[in-house]
Amino acid sequence: MSRTNTTDTGRNDIARAAELPRRTNKWVVLFTVVIMTFMSTLDSSIVNVAAPSIQRELGATASQIQWVSSMYLLVCCVTVLVFGRLGDLYGKVRLFQLGVVLFSLGSLLCGLSSTLVMLIGARVVQGFGASCAMANNMGIVTEAFPSRERGRALGIVGTFVSLGLMCGPVVGGVLVAVFPWESIFLINVPIGAASFLIGLKTLPRETGMAGEHAAAGADPSPTSAPDAGARFDIPGALLMAPAIFLVFFAINAAGSGSLALAGALLAGGLVLLAAFVRVERRAQTPLVRIELLRNPVFSLNLVAMFCCYLAVGATEFILPFYLQDACGYASDVAGLVITAIPVAMALASPVAGALSDRIGTTIPCFAGLVVYSAGIALAGMLPAGAPILRIYPTLMFMALGDGLFESPNNSRIMGSVDQKDLGFAGSLGTLVRYMGMSAGVTGGTALLYGHMSEVAGFPVSGFMPEWPELFMEGFAFAFLAIAATVAAGAVLTVVGTVIKRRQRKQRAARA
Numbered sequence: 001m002s003r004t005n006t007t008d009t010g011r012n013d014i015a016r017a018a019e020l021p022r023r024t025n026k027w028v029v030l031f032t033v034v035i036m037t038f039m040s041t042l043d044s045s046i047v048n049v050a051a052p053s054i055q056r057e058l059g060a061t062a063s064q065i066q067w068v069s070s071m072y073l074l075v076c077c078v079t080v081l082v083f084g085r086l087g088d089l090y091g092k093v094r095l096f097q098l099g100v101v102l103f104s105l106g107s108l109l110c111g112l113s114s115t116l117v118m119l120i121g122a123r124v125v126q127g128f129g130a131s132c133a134m135a136n137n138m139g140i141v142t143e144a145f146p147s148r149e150r151g152r153a154l155g156i157v158g159t160f161v162s163l164g165l166m167c168g169p170v171v172g173g174v175l176v177a178v179f180p181w182e183s184i185f186l187i188n189v190p191i192g193a194a195s196f197l198i199g200l201k202t203l204p205r206e207t208g209m210a211g212e213h214a215a216a217g218a219d220p221s222p223t224s225a226p227d228a229g230a231r232f233d234i235p236g237a238l239l240m241a242p243a244i245f246l247v248f249f250a251i252n253a254a255g256s257g258s259l260a261l262a263g264a265l266l267a268g269g270l271v272l273l274a275a276f277v278r279v280e281r282r283a284q285t286p287l288v289r290i291e292l293l294r295n296p297v298f299s300l301n302l303v304a305m306f307c308c309y310l311a312v313g314a315t316e317f318i319l320p321f322y323l324q325d326a327c328g329y330a331s332d333v334a335g336l337v338i339t340a341i342p343v344a345m346a347l348a349s350p351v352a353g354a355l356s357d358r359i360g361t362t363i364p365c366f367a368g369l370v371v372y373s374a375g376i377a378l379a380g381m382l383p384a385g386a387p388i389l390r391i392y393p394t395l396m397f398m399a400l401g402d403g404l405f406e407s408p409n410n411s412r413i414m415g416s417v418d419q420k421d422l423g424f425a426g427s428l429g430t431l432v433r434y435m436g437m438s439a440g441v442t443g444g445t446a447l448l449y450g451h452m453s454e455v456a457g458f459p460v461s462g463f464m465p466e467w468p469e470l471f472m473e474g475f476a477f478a479f480l481a482i483a484a485t486v487a488a489g490a491v492l493t494v495v496g497t498v499i500k501r502r503q504r505k506q507r508a509a510r511a
Contacts, residue, residue, distance in 0.1 A: 052331070068120060102132060111183075168316070235283070247265075292425070307436070372405060412496070452470050452474035
């Protein structure tokens, strides 16, 4: 055998050996990704049920303690598109594993925090890690599975995203009842370490742009090199990050009554967003495909998703205060009561997915948001000291609506773009999810304590045991406002369907 043939044979053997783990271990790859996906989304909501305990031990006000949740979500909002693009350039697995390390480190720092400032700073580190991993998890799964199994695999990832968001209060409540509040963070450290070590053995070895090769139908080689012509959009990233920060802080300032400051911050954020749009239109490899946002069906469904996750963030942040302060339940009991939410989600999500396959996505999306809106309004009517037998079914009814909406809405979003835009659409959906929850935590807090302050005639920043009816007035007001927001999302799903049908008729007429 010639030297050339021997070399070629060796290369072919290496290629086959490299591809074998990809085929045989695809479910292990999925399992590895799901561990981090569940852990990061769990941590975006696990703090909520522990917030009253953290607030008492660190001596923080209600307006201060909400930053523990909102700062984590805000960092995810600002960085998710950046880390997604970096994953395309330098390897999704590398960025995913970096995210696991940062998240675990941030969890350790959270558990060691002794002041509110230290805790918020540690949550920033956690947010960077979660964003880094979540921006690349879908891409890794997409490359690991053949097209005939890809939808099923991505559906499993999406299921664990929802379960993580919904199970956070339950897990947090049990941990806080048995251990100090630091346990909700420290538990992530061994899980994160295990996830990283498993990933070293199971995740594919790729160095960049593998996802684009896979999307094009090519065989994604473990040694594929980054595209030399691809560049990271530095000007776009430098404009997007402060724009989101300013808009977020404008919402927070408005909620605290500083309208002049809120107006100034909002104006600054809008100016930066306008500059960002201008830069993205001219960029060769933009962070955001602006032309895709011109698709009204795609954009309206994203807005409906934003309304839904705003409600998720707001209700999950406020409910633990209602259960522990207004009803007097211990944190573990409150966590168990909130199991109504993931139980209802687990029941509704498969039904909604199967139903949307048979009758389309419009009816499940619309019905889901209508039920969700009604359920939130009913929850807002719960009295102080309500029995568990009344609270539990109310929360289940509320969460059924959310479960009916989410899977069909994801299908509507991904189905409204071309194949080449699926990766960006998925990243943008993740961004909208985080933005909705972040705005929900901030907006829900502002609605609750803002209305309480208005009724009392003086600033109120927490539950007042001598005046529980004041909290209940703020609670009812906040939940009714949130219900109205979800109802607006239901209207948008109908508008999106009408526009889509008109577009089909116009294309048919031109043909």
